[in-house]
Amino acid sequence: MTKHRFSQHALSEWMKDEGPESEIVISSRVRVxxxxxxxxxxxxxxDQQSKDVMDQLTWVSQAGKLKEMGAFETIVxxxxxxxxxxxxVEKHLISPNLANESRSGAVILSNNESVSIMINEEDHLRIQCLYPGFQIKEAWTLANGIDDIFEEAVDYAFDEKRGYLTTCPTNVGTGIRASVMMHLPALVLTSQINRILSAVTQVGLAVRGLYGEGSEALGNLFQVSNQITLGQSENEIIDNLYSVARQIIEHEKAARKRLLDESRIRTEDRVKRSYGILSYASIMDSKEAAQRLSDVRLGADLGILPEVSPQVLNELLVMTQPGFLQQTFNEKMSPEQRDYRRAELIRKQLRGEKGHGGVEI
Known part of the structure; x- marks a missing residue:
């Protein structure tokens, strides 16, 4: 088994399963x-202290109860x-901060890539668990179990009054960030999204783009997560996010029904235009690709394009990113070359053609 296999395939094994409400919730994540x-x-x-931390935490992962949960691989x-x-980073298996870490940074990945344990990121240890669809409670149960395994083996920095101590004060307390990645095109098209997101922020949640803090909500993808880590229990944080996300799901469903009831022809035209452009365009920048893919994903979910698999579109979200494009075609590219290759890759993927080396792309 090679460490490079984690960067060879756009779709992680865990993403191949359809979770609850998967037509709206792409994934659920908990990070500790x-x-x-x-x-x-x-x-x-x-440097030596960072190495000591890495050695200690990787030893726990290899010698402790973590092995009972499945196969893991440590990557320095x-x-x-x-x-x-x-x-x-594009697959959300490590953070941009860890990618830039030059001193004893490591990640421990499960075979299906649903568990990512980052070492010497902003904090010594960051446990991330990912589930398909709306399974935030399940993600928390898994993350909590892994956290218990490490806590039995090492002494955490903990204060009776403040809770778990972290590098960034906004994580002090429980130290958990829970989030759901949601595809909300109908709320955008019906001009309800600003009202909904404003209400979300008023109940202590944050809304970000595909790659977290500071990123743009491309392709109508919004990451909704908790902001408060101190003063609430872990279960209260999870329950609050679950409740708000459930309401957003219902609003998106109602907006989709409204599009079909009141603007069916216009909606079908938008979806099919985007599908046609994706199928035949010669160049495509990342922003347009994200928007067109969002339209097509909506069409697939509404039955307008029943021949298009949502899984293909999930895969394209990663495959059209700059790093994966260069990995796929094995060449360093200028922005213009990436736009050309991105369009080529999308065309082939939608037509089910074979890519470089006979591999399905």
């Missing part, structure tokens, strides 16, 4: 931030090329 009590936080640690970031690291 922890630090060791006997070591400085990563930003203050020496310094062993990867810059392109490999970029692809792992």
């Amino acid at each position: 931030a922890r630090n060791l009590s006997n070591q400085p936080f990563p930003m203050l640690a020496s 970031l310094s062993d990867l090329s810059e392109l490999d690291k970029r692809v792992l």
Whole structure:
């Protein structure tokens, strides 16, 4: 088994399953931030201290109960090329911060890539669990179980009053970030999205784009997550996110019904125009690709394009990113070359053609 296999395929194994409400919720994620009590936080640690942390945490993953949960592989970031690291970021398996870490950064990945345990990121330990569809409670149960395994083996930095201590003050307390990635095209098309998102922020949740804080909501994809980590229990945080996300799902369903009831022809025209452009365009920048793919995904979910698989569109979300494009075609590209290759890849994928080396792309 090679470490490069994690950057070879756009679709992680866990993404091939359809979870509850998968026509709207792409994925559910829980991330737990922890630090060791006997070591400085990563930003203050020496090279040797960072290495000691990596050695200690990887030992726990290899010798402890984690092995009972399945097969895991440890990847030291310094062993990867810059392109490999970029692809792992595009697949949400590591953070941009960890990709830039030059001192003893590592990630422990499960075979199906649903579990990603980052070492020496902003914090010593970041446990991330991903599930398809609307399964935020299931993701928390898994993350909590893995957290317990590490907590039995190492001493966490913990304060009786403040809870788990983290590098960033906004994570102090429970140290958890829970989020759902939602595809909300109908709320955008019916001009309800700003009202909905404004209400979401008023109940203590944050709304971000595909790649988290500071990223744009391309392709009508919105990441809804908790902002508060201190003063609430883990279950309260999860329950609050679940309740709000459930309401957003119902609003999106109502908006989709409204599009079909009141603007069916216009909606079908938009969807089919985007499908036609994606099928025949010679160049395509990332922003347009995301929007056109969002239209086609909506058409597939509404039965306008029943021949298009939502799984294909999920895969294209990763495959059309700059890093994966260069990985797929094995060449360094200028922005213009990426736009050309992106269009080529989308055309082939929608037609079910074979890509480079006879591999389905």
